[in-house]
Amino acid sequence: MATIYDVSILAGVSLATVSRVMNNNTKVSDKTRQKVLDAMASLGYRPNTIAQSLASSCSNSIGVLVSQLDGPFYGPMMTEIETALRTANKHVIIAAGHADEAQEKDGVEFLLSRGCDALILDVEAVSDEYLIELHKQKTPVVLINRYIEALKDNCIYLENERGGYLATEYILSLGHKDIAYISGPMYKRDARDRLQGHQRALAEHKVMFDPALCFEGNFREFGGSDGMRHLLSLNKKFTAVVCASDQMASGAIAICLDNGIRVPADISFIGYDNTPFPQYISPKLTTVSNPIDEMGKMAAFWVLKNVYKNDKVTVDCSFSPALFVRESAITAK
Missing domain, CATH: 1.10.260.40 (lambda repressor-like DNA-binding domains)
Known part of the structure; x- marks a missing residue:
């Protein structure tokens, strides 16, 4: 040899x-x-990379833990992470936590056992306290799509409260007063923040928030379809639905179409995330951006800057959402 x-x-x-x-x-x-x-x-x-790692205390590998591997949301994020790190001659090791506390902790332990130089974590089920303790260990950690005040310098996050506000503010500007809401799961901080923004917009327009017209979904298509079935079963008037994700909006719209309800002629819709597919469905979905791909790139840049001491990269930790107006929401009749 x-x-x-x-x-x-x-x-x-x-x-x-x-x-x-x-x-x-x-x-x-x-x-x-x-x-x-x-x-x-x-x-x-x-x-011999293992020998190199032992000699240099550097494996040139970064652990990435995400909630799931399918769907339109995480693929762009992982692509940007891998591209940024590969360009710097670093490699990623990926694990999935499936929004389950035990599996997220197991994924973290697996990545640590592989000698990763740093961890990029998109986690939902583990507590803030767990992540604060993890941060105290020797392996650097950067959080993506999550904000913890005690770890603010290690967080890449979106201003979700503002995003929720923008979505509902736009619907209100069209004259809608009877507004339903399909939220994400309330154990997630981003879901709670988006709902809080929704409620702030309603309050500013002196429109009462109706808890009966709020359904807790799961950010996935079937959460939106389940939510729409529930809302229609109430026999309560609403002319618009604000959805906390594009996937839920697409599921909800499908149920409307199955029931002969015209979108947006009968019910207006707005989503959240601005994933690629809303631009190609009919009607094209009005939505709020969630630049998860750019947040993925920034998490990789954070590692390059703070772990590998690359001062040529600039890290933006906070992202502000933007409104994308298309065809799924119109002026209230």
Whole structure:
């Protein structure tokens, strides 16, 4: 089996030069770098990353824990994380927590056991206290899509209360007064914040919040369809539905169409997230942005800046949502 010594002899360079090439150090000329790479290829040599990690206390790998691996939300986030880190010659190890406390903790322990240099966590079920204690350990942690005051410098987050306000403020500006709401699961901070923003907009317009017209969903399509069935069963008047996610809005709209209810002629809808598919359904969905892809990139940049000391990247921790007006909401009749 070829060794680093064999590579240095064949390439005619020092061991230190071979090491610099393997670590992608820029202080090597292109000609010398190519000589080393050619020697490695000729000998079939591959660096022992485990040995490198033990020697340098750096694995060049980052653990990423997400709630789920499917759907239109997490794919763009993981793509941006992986792209930013791969460009810096770092690699990701991914685990899923499935919004379950035990599985999230198990995922964290797995990633720590792999010797990751840092953890990027999009977690929902573990407590703030657990994350604060985790932060005290030696492995750096950055939270995505979650804000904890005690860890504010380690959080990449969206101003969800403002997003909830923007969605409902727009519906109110169209003259709607009888407004239903399909929320995310209330154990999630972002769901609570969006509902709080919804209620603030109603209060400013002196419109009473009707708890009977509020259904707790789950951010998924079937949460929206279940919520719409429930709202229709109440036989209460409402002319608009504010949904805390685009996926729930699409599920709710499908139930309306199945029941001969026209959207937006009979009921207006607004979603939240601005995932790609709302632009292609009919009617095109009016929604509020949730730039999860950019937050993923910022989490990766946070690691590059704070763990690998790359001062060339700039980290934005707080994101502000924006309204995207399309076709699913019209002026109240």
